[in-house]
Amino acid sequence: MNTIIRNALLSGREGLWDIEMKEGKFARIEHDIPDKAETEYDAKGKLVTPTFVDPHIHLDKVLISEVVRPNVSGTLSEAIEIIWDKKCDYTIDDVVERASRAIEMSVSHGTTHLISHVDIDPICGLKALEGVMEAARRMSDIAEIRLVAFPQEGIIQSQGTRELMIESMRMGCHRVGGMPYNEMTYDDSKEHIDFCFELAKDFNADIDMHVDETDDPNAQTLQYLAAKTIKEGYQGRVTAGHTCALSSYNDYYAAKIIDLVAKAKINMITNPATNLMLEGRRDGYPTRRGLTRVKQLMEAGVNVAFGQDCIKDTFYPTFGQGDLLEVGMLLCHAAQFSMSDEVEKVFGMMTENAAKIYGLEPFGIVEGNWACCNILDVTTIQEAFRTRAPRLYVFKTGRLVAKSRQESEIIRHPAVVKS
Ligand SMILES: [Zn+2]
Structure with a gap:
């Protein structure tokens, strides 16, 4: 069984292309494929891009703002507190239902691969993980999900979390998460990071932590994480999300840390939607933007990506639709x-x-790679962002997994009626 997309515009390549997908992979990319395929789509000269990858989302908490009290201060700490009560009554079905809706939203917006952090703590035990695992299994025909065991409540200050983290890795979590700033002392933050490395090494897993998600310039666990990464020989296997405090450091200290992050080959993920909303709440004016130093990190050669992070949860209660x-x-x-x-x-x-x-x-639209691509209703990447272009067709491993249509029309009149 094969599929051909005709008349595709490919970024950086001259002319229009026919793209053949077969056995889940891009088989041929040529200006004019003469053979007929079993299924054909006409891109009509529109832009065809790889599908999107969301490297940071919390599928256990999505859509939770619909059923909990509002976050009045708008801060990270209140968002965490509100969720304590809800987590006590989690049922696996509830998590499956919300996570599945968010996965569908993401796929409809052209994202086929997601990395989800999942809370692991004594409040909800392993229920959130069981729910997200089940949602990922049910949705596996349209999206692929990797899971990060996320100790949001801390590890040292949260008794019982170590054992749950070990169990979550046994159950099949792909990565060891962390939130070292959420400990009582800096020594505890270091112990938190040390534990995560031990666990990651035991399971030969990568590490993906929430790091220094605060405006406080005294939050400096990124430095310890980068140094530890180098000492443990874990270069290229560690990801740090948020790192908002990096923007609040003085330029000399920030330069030292960015250099260390580059040496450790740490991947960085910024979450602009959530952090614009959460950070700077105690600032008055001028109010900081709350994002990490994105441009400086990229200029230093660091791999930087961004994620949706939150969809209508207590951290980001009103917005988010899985649209990168x-x-x-x-x-x-x-x-x-x-x-x-x-x-x-x-x-x-x-x-x-x-x-x-x-x-x-x-990754990408190259012969032999996995055939994951979107047909966008625009001809340039800039227009894709400006219009949040309709994702006309979304393909994952050669199969159509979503389609959309958006039409609007101006109705003109011969006589003007003024209001
Ligand atoms: Zn997050």
Whole structure:
């Protein structure tokens, strides 16, 4: 069984292309494939891109703001507190239902691969993990999900979490998560990181932590994480999400840390939607933007991607729809990516850079690679962000997994009626 997409515009390549997908992979990419395929789609000269990869989302908490009290202060700490009560009454069915809805939203917006953090703590035990695992299994025909065991409540200050983290890795979590800043002392933060490395080494797993998600310049666990990564020989296997405090360091200390992050080959993930909303709440004016130093990290050669992070949860209660073009457009504003080539870099962050973090290599529309691509209703990447272009067709491993249509029409009149 094969499928051909005709008349595709490919970024950076001259002319229109026919793309044949067979046995889940891109089989041929030529200007004119003469043979007829079993199924054919006409891209009509529109842009065909790789599908998107969301490297940071919390599928256990999505859509929870619909059923809990509001986050009045808008801070990270209140968001965590509200969720304690809800987590006590989690049922696996509830988690499956919300996570599945969010996966469908993401696929409909052209994202076929996601990395989900899942809370692991004595409040919800392993229920959140069981729920997200079940949702991932049920949705496996349209999306692939990797799971990170996430000790949001801390490890040292949260008795029983170590054992649950070990069990979650036994159950099949792919990565060891962490949140070292959420400990009582800096020594405990270091012990938290040390434990995560021991666990990761035991399971030969990568590490993906929430790091210094605060405006407080005294939050400096990124330095210890980077140094530990180098000492343990874990270069290229560690990802740090958020790292908001890096923006609040003085320029000398920030330069030292960025250099260390580059040496440790740590992947960095910024979450502009959530952090624009959460950070700077105690600032008054001027109010900080709350994002990490995205441009400086990229200039230092660090692999940087961005994620949706939250969809209608207590951290980001009103917004989010699993649309990385929307999140990317927010990033363009928040980190000032305004030039045409800069906007293309942001697109690279949600495709190649995120795919590298996911471990989806080789990646892209090249013969022999997995046939995951979107037909967007535009002809340039810049227009894709500007219009949040309809994802006309979404293909995963050669099969159509979503389609959409968006039409609007202006109705003109011969006589003017003024209001
Ligand atoms: Zn997060």
